[in-house]
Amino acid sequence: MAISLQKGQKIDLTKGKAGLSSLIVGLGWDPVQKSGGFFGFFKQENIDCDASVLMLDENDKIHSASDVIYFGNKTSRCRSVIHSGDNITGEGDGDDEQIFVDLNKVPSNIHKLVFVVNIYACVQRKQHFGMIQNAFIRIVERSTNSELAHYNLTDDYSGLTAIFPGEIYRHNGEWKFSAVGEGTRDTAIDQIARHFQ
Template identity: 70%
Template sequence: MAISLQKGQKIDLTKGRAGLSSLTVGLGWDPVTAEKSKGLFGGLFGGGGTANIDCDASVLMLDEKGKMANKNSLIYFGNLKSADNSVRHSGDNLTGDGDGDDEQIVVDLKSISPSVHKLVFVVNIYSCVSRKQDFGMIQNAFIRLVDNSNNEEMIHFNLTDNYSGLTSLFVGEIYRHNGEWKFNAIGDGTKDTSISEIANKYV
């Protein structure tokens, strides 16, 4: 049974699970319906009653100093796998419609370079400025970790804060601690408008 985390909670992944090596990190979200919006978003809604919002999940692979070694340390829709193939992105989901994960990232913990100390999972809204969109228009956002050896959901973290006016979400991070891997439920929003703007802070 998955452990439900609250914002700011940290939990061991590999301690007590010596065989854990391959994880699927699932990220999901739903557009707010037009009815719930009470007309605030006007022309952004089409006939389907929901906003056409393109959220993108990305991973920043950081070293011990919290920096990216090179541009391939950013895994996103334009670079779907790391050089060592330890992190692989499922590809872009353009709408967020439907149940379950909207985007998935497979992480092979044992293949991650020793120089990488942290994987930071971020979701941002594509073209948020020109489309005048923010995370107040998204609901039911979550991140979950699944053990690929048995398809067991280990961790589930629902992002329940009010993210109105914010355009990027730092969802969670997997990081090294005393030779083991841990997960931190972050759930913080920022006003960064693109994944490149976020990535530039870590070079």
């Protein structure tokens, strides 16, 4: 059964689970429905959220542009992190974007996988995460399709255009997941990545 996390909580992923390696990291969100219109509500313009992964060393630094996995660079060089592709609307139930992680393939110099969601063209469209609801990140064991952890982002992210929902990191030879839930006003993945250079 999945562990439901609150902001700041951490769980062990691999401790006591020696065979756990292949994960699905699911990220989801829905546009807020505004009241009004013929049927009592209408949706605002599509909000195109993009999920990305930053592969960081032990000093929380990115070694190269290839360590930023997103819709424009969907597979890491080591093939340990693979992006499912871009979902431009957030429509439908379940995960809007998925990232596949093989922990056994993550190079030894990579100590942390930081997951990021930002709003594409947020400045031009005047959009921010206050216009998003039901945002979550979840960790799924790929071989059994069983959910290990789920974190619903419940803070008020009004005015913020990028969110760090969570991260997977090494600790004493094991892998852990942390529910981060912090936001910034960065507007694109390259701007976000600069904080880690």
